Amino acid sequence: xxxxxxxxxxxxxxxxxxxxxxxxxxxxxxxxxxxxxxxxxxxxxxxxxxxxxxxxxxxxxxxxxxxxxxxxxxxxxxxxxxxxxxxxxxxxxxxxxxxxxxxxxxxxxxxxxxxxxxxxxxxxxxxxxxxxxxxxxxxxxxxxxxxxxxxxxxxxxxxxxxxxxxxxxxxxxxxxxxxxxxxxxxxxxxxxxxxxxxxxxxxxxxxxxxxxxxxxxxxxxxxxxxxxxxxxxxxxxxxxxxxxxxxxxxxxxxxxxxxxxxxxxxxxxxxxxxxxxxxxxxxxxxxxxxxxxxxxxxxxxxxxxxxxxxxxxxxxxxxxxxxxxxxxxxxxxxxxxxxxxxxxxxxxxx
Amino acid sequence: xxxxxxxxxxxxxxxxxxxxxxxxxxxxxxxxxxxxxxxxxxxxxxxxxxxxxxxxxxxxxxxxxxxxxxxxxxxxxxxxxxxxxxxxxxxxxxxxxxxxxxxxxxxxxxxxxxxxxxxxxxxxxxxxxxxxxxxxxxxxxxxxxxxxxxxxxxxxxxxxxxxxxxxxxxxxxxxxxxxxxxxxxxxxxxxxxxxxxxxxxxxxxxxxxxxxxxxxxxxxxxxxxxxxxxxxxxxxxxxxxxxxxxxxxxxxxxxxxxxxxxxxxxxxxxxxxxxxxxxxxxxxxxxxxxxxxxxxxxxxxxxxxxxxxxxxxxxxxxxxxxxxxxxxxxxxxxxxxxxx
Numbered sequence: 266x267x268x269x270x271x272x273x274x275x276x277x278x279x280x281x282x283x284x285x286x287x288x289x290x291x292x293x294x295x296x297x298x299x300x301x302x303x304x305x306x307x308x309x310x311x312x313x314x315x316x317x318x319x320x321x322x323x324x325x326x327x328x329x330x331x332x333x334x335x336x337x338x339x340x341x342x343x344x345x346x347x348x349x350x351x352x353x354x355x356x357x358x359x360x361x362x363x364x365x366x367x368x369x370x371x372x373x374x375x376x377x378x379x380x381x382x383x384x385x386x387x388x389x390x391x392x393x394x395x396x397x398x399x400x401x402x403x404x405x406x407x408x409x410x411x412x413x414x415x416x417x418x419x420x421x422x423x424x425x426x427x428x429x430x431x432x433x434x435x436x437x438x439x440x441x442x443x444x445x446x447x448x449x450x451x452x453x454x455x456x457x458x459x460x461x462x463x464x465x466x467x468x469x470x471x472x473x474x475x476x477x478x479x480x481x482x483x484x485x486x487x488x489x490x491x492x493x494x495x496x497x498x499x500x501x502x503x504x505x506x507x508x509x510x511x512x513x514x515x516x517x518x519x520x521x522x523x524x525x526x527x528x529x530x531x532x533x534x535x536x537x538x539x540x541x542x543x544x545x546x547x548x549x550x551x552x553x554x555x556x557x558x559x560x561x562x563x564x565x566x567x568x569x570x571x572x573x574x575x576x577x578x579x580x581x582x583x584x585x586x587x588x589x590x591x592x593x594x595x596x597x598x599x600x601x602x603x604x605x606x607x608x609x610x611x612x613x614x615x
Numbered sequence: 616x617x618x619x620x621x622x623x624x625x626x627x628x629x630x631x632x633x634x635x636x637x638x639x640x641x642x643x644x645x646x647x648x649x650x651x652x653x654x655x656x657x658x659x660x661x662x663x664x665x666x667x668x669x670x671x672x673x674x675x676x677x678x679x680x681x682x683x684x685x686x687x688x689x690x691x692x693x694x695x696x697x698x699x700x701x702x703x704x705x706x707x708x709x710x711x712x713x714x715x716x717x718x719x720x721x722x723x724x725x726x727x728x729x730x731x732x733x734x735x736x737x738x739x740x741x742x743x744x745x746x747x748x749x750x751x752x753x754x755x756x757x758x759x760x761x762x763x764x765x766x767x768x769x770x771x772x773x774x775x776x777x778x779x780x781x782x783x784x785x786x787x788x789x790x791x792x793x794x795x796x797x798x799x800x801x802x803x804x805x806x807x808x809x810x811x812x813x814x815x816x817x818x819x820x821x822x823x824x825x826x827x828x829x830x831x832x833x834x835x836x837x838x839x840x841x842x843x844x845x846x847x848x849x850x851x852x853x854x855x856x857x858x859x860x861x862x863x864x865x866x867x868x869x870x871x872x873x874x875x876x877x878x879x880x881x882x883x884x885x886x887x888x889x890x891x892x893x894x895x896x897x898x899x900x901x902x903x904x905x906x907x908x909x910x911x912x913x914x915x916x917x918x919x920x921x922x923x924x925x926x927x928x929x930x931x932x933x934x935x936x937x938x939x940x941x942x943x944x945x946x947x948x949x950x951x952x953x954x955x
Contacts, residue, residue, distance in 0.1 A: 321721070324758055329796070352683065352697075
């Protein structure tokens with residue numbers, strides 16, 4: 266698997282609510298001299314000011330799969346476009362898929378899990394969400410799409426920070442963290458973020474899930490502008506409270522949940538539990554990721570999921586002296602927290 | 616109507632590998648057609664390679680980018696590209712520009728009618744041009760997944776999400792819609808014009824008996840069906856997508872309804888392409904590991920044409936119209952010709 270993975274073309278999904286600055290970021294990616302060539306799938310032709318024969322217009326067609334799974338949707342147009350692009354392999358290094366401001370990222374992400382041919386040739390690198398510092402807090406209240414885009418993100422570009430005060434910025438960031446404490450967050454003006462922070466992140470790549478590890482931990486503040494509180498959803502307050510100078514919010518319907526155990530898991534219990542969990546609660550679970558230590562297994566096992574779809578594999582051997590700790594995160598709506606915690610506990614060997 | 620259960624058996628078989636004349640195409644190949652005695656290998660982008668009877672290879676530029684689709688009536692090959700152009704290549708090797716999409720959209724599908732009419736699609740729109748008549752267009756409810764002309768009359772099947780529209784371009788009537796949930800990506804009429812079959816995005820075929828719109832579900836494939844070929848006389852439909860060639864029976868008025876398909880030439884690899892002989896009950900099958908077999912439909916007897924090389928899947932197979940030559944190409948451009 267690893268050698269095949271390296272040949273797969275990385276795909277970055279670029280989302281963000283209307284007016285947040287997606288096109289600005291896209292234009293930067295296309296015009297900057299980074300020595301890479303990108304094929305770009307855009308939702309609207311003409312917005313991009315650059316002439317490139319590898320810019321393709323998409324139709325945002327969301328298709329249901331006939332597999333009895335209600336949230337199992339894919340982007341039909343994307344399947345077709347990726348198939349066409351694969352004929353020009355070697356003409357570009359990576360693919361960027363721009364979604365409309367109102368799009369749910371799930372069908373795009375699921376396209377890379379469900380379609381056999383897409384999976385063979387391309388891999389989802391990361392979901393990058395551009396958010397408007399001035400308006401995001403409002404959109405999170407009135408636009409479910411905006412909330413989904415934040416919840417789905419591996420990387421969040423919090424843009425237009427020059428249009429808000431420091432207090433407002435902390436406020437919107439706390440709102441984001443209430444939904445998704447695990448994404449990498451970058452504060453920007455006019456999307457001035459290092460492209461290496463946005464592209465080729467490997468956030469979906471199981472081989473590199475390690476990279477998200479710092480975000481798992483409550484590693485303290487002032488680490489590349491990331492004020493994060495990674496201890497998950499352990500409070501029941503619905504009001505903001507001050508916590509180390511940064512307000513702490515809890516979103517009414519979107520939560521994240523992190524689980525950990527320093528005792529090994531029983532694979533024969535864990536796997537069926539996880540599969541049952543996503544099968545029964547998959548509509549509520551937007552994203553899941555995990556690094557697992559099983560008893561009688563010297564390899565780290567990593568998995569990731571979107572709704573009901575899971576993908577997992579042995580990653581590498583645990584290193585000598587490395588703490589064999591299992592960690593999982595779930596981001597979703599109305600997560601049955603106690604049931605998940607209890608279920609997980611039962612998978613821990615005693 | 617039925618699921619099939621692929622079994623497995625392997626026997627030692629006759630080989631004709633030493634009679635194959637290898638051809639180095641030198642570029643990835645996606646499809647292949649005969650124009651007279653010339654085998655034309657359609658590349659993944661920009662060029663076709665024409666191999667004449669003497670084995671000489673000549674390249675012809677046809678598109679300014681990826682070649683997304685191709686179809687042939689035996690006299691010419693029509694190709695659509697991501698440059699928004701539809702072109703035709705004739706037996707003399709001359710290229711004619713047939714259409715250019717004004718918005719430079721990709722030409723995703725193309726079909727040719729035996730009387731010279733042709734159809735293509737870009738996004739949701741299907742176009743038809745026939746004889747001197749004006750170009751006609753039809754907007755499908757979603758992106759067109761496949762196009763096929765009916766064997767009789769000027770009637771075009773347009774496959775899309777949740778079904779197929781049957782469109783008479785020269786009639787004012789609204790197209791008839793055959794509904795079936797899901798994404799339909801390939802479409803073909805049976806040669807007797809009685810059945811329509813689509814290859815779906817999920818690993819299944821769907822069929823309709825056109826007289827009464829009875830549904831036929833053909834499932835059980837481990838992978839998506841990308842290649843379909845009607846046997847001589849249209850008695851059966853050979854398909855890729857499993858580790859055997861799956862042949863659905865269409866000889867009776869009920870087609871495959873309630874019947875099991877025949878499963879031929881099992882191998883520990885996925886069938887990637889099938890091509891039935893134009894006159895006899897023989898087919899050629901290419902596999903994901905590079906193997907090519909000729910198979911007698913009657914008893915499943917196999918002849919080895921190309922030994923597996925474990926690398927590139929077989930991408931294309933074609934018989935000449937007389938059925939005296941078989942040409943093949945793997946995805947990496949390694950190709951060959953077999954004289955029978």
